[in-house]
Amino acid sequence: MAARKPRPAAPGTKASDDVAAMIRVDHAGEYGAVRIYEGQLAVLGHKPAGETIRRMAAEERRHLETFDRLWVNSVRDLSLRKISRLRREMTSSGVASRIV
Numbered sequence: 049m050a051a052r053k054p055r056p057a058a059p060g061t062k063a064s065d066d067v068a069a070m071i072r073v074d075h076a077g078e079y080g081a082v083r084i085y086e087g088q089l090a091v092l093g094h095k096p097a098g099e100t101i102r103r104m105a106a107e108e109r110r111h112l113e114t115f116d117r118l119w120v121n122s123v124r125d126l127s128l129r130k131i132s133r134l135r136r137e138m139t140s141s142g143v144a145s146r147i148v
Contacts, residue, residue, distance in 0.1 A: 071118050075112070075116070075118070078108060078111045078112040078115050079115075081111075082108045082112050083137055084139075085101055085104060085105035085108060086137065087137040087138075089101055089102065089105065090137075
């Protein structure tokens with residue numbers, strides 16, 4: 049089967065638009081990971097797994113700090129973050145509580 053050709057860029061876009069989009073996606077992933085670990089720590093922080101989760105959370109925070117420097121947030125993004133944060137914390141706490 050022949051390899052797929054790259055999709056043509058949308059009119060008015062540049063390669064820098066692609067890079068910005070990738071940074072936004074990576075930033076969102078790191079942000080989500082930090083919040084997930086916070087939810088797990090809320091439930092499992094006092095258990096033996098707590099120390100491992102703390103180390104992993106610290107690593108994700110360093111990643112997030114890197115992407116924070118690469119990407120400046122807009123007001124819209126910050127409001128979406130608040131909704132996303134609540135959803136992730138509820139999900140990670142719920143999953144972690146089933147482990148206990």
